[in-house]
Amino acid sequence: MKLYYAPGACSMASRISLYEIDQPAEFVRTDIRAKRTEDGRDFRELNPLGYVPALELDGGEVLTENGAILPYIASLRPGALAPESDRLAEARLHEALGFLGSELHKAFGPFFGNPQGEAREGAMSKLRSRLDYVEQHLGDAREHWLGEGFTVADAYAFVILRWADQFGISYGDRPNIARYLERVGRRETVQRALQDEELLQPA
Ligand SMILES: N[C@@H](CCC(=O)N[C@@H](CS)C(=O)NCC(=O)O)C(=O)O
Known part of the structure; x- marks a missing residue:
């Protein structure tokens, strides 16, 4: 392939x-x-x-x-990369991929066009609300997006969250995201x- x-x-x-x-x-x-x-x-x-x-x-x-x-x-x-214990666990993966694709990924989208002024503020406000959710979702102790074990959702979340750096967005006030990026970033495959x-x- x-x-x-x-x-x-x-x-x-x-x-x-x-x-x-x-x-x-x-x-x-x-x-x-x-x-x-x-x-x-x-x-x-x-x-x-x-x-x-x-x-x-x-x-x-x-x-x-x-x-x-x-x-x-x-x-x-x-x-290996997706839960298959039950239908709810499978649905949680699709819930995660839906959020990551249509909310988090798309909230970063405008920054690739280098928005200025009000456009940047608008984009930032939307992105902040999605990052607040991620920060809360990851919690202090959640190692992976779905809780147990690395899944394709973690691969996708890592790739999106690391874009912040190139747009000057810091995770200094979002320690759960910062720790998550560091942890996932240490994987050999990553x-x-x-x-x-x-x-x-x-x-
Ligand atoms: N809906 C697509 C969006 C993929 C997407 O946004 N890809 C970006 C890179 S992260 C891209 O290739 N953008 C170029 C373009 O849209 O012309 C998906 O979820 O796979």
């Missing part, structure tokens, strides 16, 4: 998840502004909407949307993903 990605983008959650289950995959860097893949293709032929992640399966089908790709990757190794997407600062 092939994962179409852009460095540091939400597609890194799929990369981390693939590493977690030792699933071999090819990683194709994609310029999401020019809509071209590194091997010179028009990315819109793979995803007409032009955004990563896109996962090309060995049979040629292309899967898009984090909310579909992450559970698909989890399904490749049942029990370090490898950061390295492979050339995002680690030289020591």
